[in-house]
Amino acid sequence: MATLKDFRNNIKxxxxxxxxxxxxxxxxxxxxxxxxxxxxxLAVVSGIGCSGRISGYINAxxxxxxxxxxxxxxxxxxMANRELTVVAAGGDGDGFAIGMGHTVHAIRRNINxxxxxxxxxxxxxxxxxxxxxxxxxxxxxxxxxGSIESAxxxxxxxxxxxxxxxxxxxxxxxxQLTTLIEEGMKHEGFSFINVFxxxxxxxxxxxxxxxxxxxxxxxxxxxxxxxxxxxxxxxxMETNSLVTGLIYQxxxxxxxxxxxxxxxxxxxxxxxxxxxxxxxxxx
Ligand code: SF4
Ligand code: MG
Numbered sequence: 001m002a003t004l005k006d007f008r009n010n011i012k013x014x015x016x017x018x019x020x021x022x023x024x025x026x027x028x029x030x031x032x033x034x035x036x037x038x039x040x041x042l043a044v045v046s047g048i049g050c051s052g053r054i055s056g057y058i059n060a061x062x063x064x065x066x067x068x069x070x071x072x073x074x075x076x077x078x079m080a081n082r083e084l085t086v087v088a089a090g091g092d093g094d095g096f097a098i099g100m101g102h103t104v105h106a107i108r109r110n111i112n113x114x115x116x117x118x119x120x121x122x123x124x125x126x127x128x129x130x131x132x133x134x135x136x137x138x139x140x141x142x143x144x145x146g147s148i149e150s151a152x153x154x155x156x157x158x159x160x161x162x163x164x165x166x167x168x169x170x171x172x173x174x175x176q177l178t179t180l181i182e183e184g185m186k187h188e189g190f191s192f193i194n195v196f197x198x199x200x201x202x203x204x205x206x207x208x209x210x211x212x213x214x215x216x217x218x219x220x221x222x223x224x225x226x227x228x229x230x231x232x233x234x235x236x237m238e239t240n241s242l243v244t245g246l247i248y249q250x251x252x253x254x255x256x257x258x259x260x261x262x263x264x265x266x267x268x269x270x271x272x273x274x275x276x277x278x279x280x281x282x283x
Pocket of ligand 2: 049091092093118119120121122123124131
């Protein structure tokens, strides 16, 4: 059985020392080992951005896609090879700006994959511009007088789009992050995990200290019911989207691929797909 070290390769990440993305990489590797995967059973698909490099740093199948397009690739991969555990990963710019159309529709489609967003509330790779997650008033080279747009709440959007699994965590909390990724991998449907992953080089506002001060962890609310959609929206809004933990899970809905006519769990390549005309008409 594979262990954590089997998911490590010898490529040294070129992230800045202290970047939150290191923890996300470690959490994916730990979660994969903990749920009992072998490296050849995991595929990591990433977008463009500092965080997009993650697919090259994990010993598994990796696909570094184009900007904002990790989800179409990941969904196609899962539909073609249902035996794989598929993780899509990227940044807030990648997923909530150029890729937002894909994000919303992948959420409501509910294909059984896990989507992890490394949310640093800035564009890091291009040296620090305002992102859809930057707060109002946030000053960068692209908004020198402060952003006059309101920040997007990905949790509210995900819930409104019909997500069946929504979680949020923080790079400093490796234990929680690993557990949530494990839960996401085991969830039968699309699991969305937003991770506060500080950019230590360009975001001098949303730092590790800032998050520690502002995060509201669901552990503080022991009677919280993650199956209650209204309670989830209330909690997200009450905390200004700074809540961490498993926020919402609907275990009753089947994943997309399970509802496809003639679904079989094996990879398509292993199926002898030769439909008669009548069968084809039924599709
Ligand atoms: Fe991480 Fe920011 Fe450095 Fe990019 S620029 S590697 S996001 S710390
Ligand atoms: Mg970013």
